[in-house]
Amino acid sequence: MRFNALKRDIHGISQKVLSQVLKNLERDGLILRTAYPTVPVTVEYSLKPLGTTLIEAVSSLTHWAETHMSEIQAAQHLYDASKA
Amino acid sequence: MRFNALKRDIHGISQKVLSQVLKNLERDGLILRTAYPTVPVTVEYSLKPLGTTLIEAVSSLTHWAETHMSEIQAAQHLYDASKA
DNA sequence: CTGCATCCAATTGGATACTG
DNA sequence: CAGTATCCAATTGGATGCAG
Numbered sequence: 079m080r081f082n083a084l085k086r087d088i089h090g091i092s093q094k095v096l097s098q099v100l101k102n103l104e105r106d107g108l109i110l111r112t113a114y115p116t117v118p119v120t121v122e123y124s125l126k127p128l129g130t131t132l133i134e135a136v137s138s139l140t141h142w143a144e145t146h147m148s149e150i151q152a153a154q155h156l157y158d159a160s161k162a
Numbered sequence: 163m164r165f166n167a168l169k170r171d172i173h174g175i176s177q178k179v180l181s182q183v184l185k186n187l188e189r190d191g192l193i194l195r196t197a198y199p200t201v202p203v204t205v206e207y208s209l210k211p212l213g214t215t216l217i218e219a220v221s222s223l224t225h226w227a228e229t230h231m232s233e234i235q236a237a238q239h240l241y242d243a244s245k246a
Numbered sequence: 247c248t249g250c251a252t253c254c255a256a257t258t259g260g261a262t263a264c265t266g
Numbered sequence: 267c268a269g270t271a272t273c274c275a276a277t278t279g280g281a282t283g284c285a286g
Contacts, residue, residue, distance in 0.1 A: 153191025
């Protein structure tokens, strides 16, 4: 995946933050950064095996959030109403 | 669990942040806050079922972090050495 | 004991301009 | 295209003092 493709897909992220995050992920060994000597330079980011395992771990949290979102919103409404 | 017990157990958290977090967790329906009318007041926090399910989901991430910590540190050292 | 209010320092992140 | 550098605004969080 290319830099600008990631920037497009991760809606709302700034170039600065995306750069920082990618550099950290690369340093942690989660992703691989490959630069091809074209003009202008082409950079490709890909998942390393370790990164894939993290995605799987995070996915369970994502799933939790999705399945309980409405329940949490209901609790928030109850709470807010009880305070008003 | 009492407020000050939580503050002791969560090493390094400030009273301000702990208050904020607890209030948010209560609003989200993850924990239950019970105040007993003693002098001074006694407040007890406990997990609600929804909170327990979140702990289980987070646990898989915790486990991931623990098992891959050394692998990540090794990657960081390699990265840092390659940049120096 | 359990907080809330305030002040202040540090971190974070967006916008913009610039480079190989 | 893929960043880096800079400036600046907003958020975060600690420390302290106060209150029910």
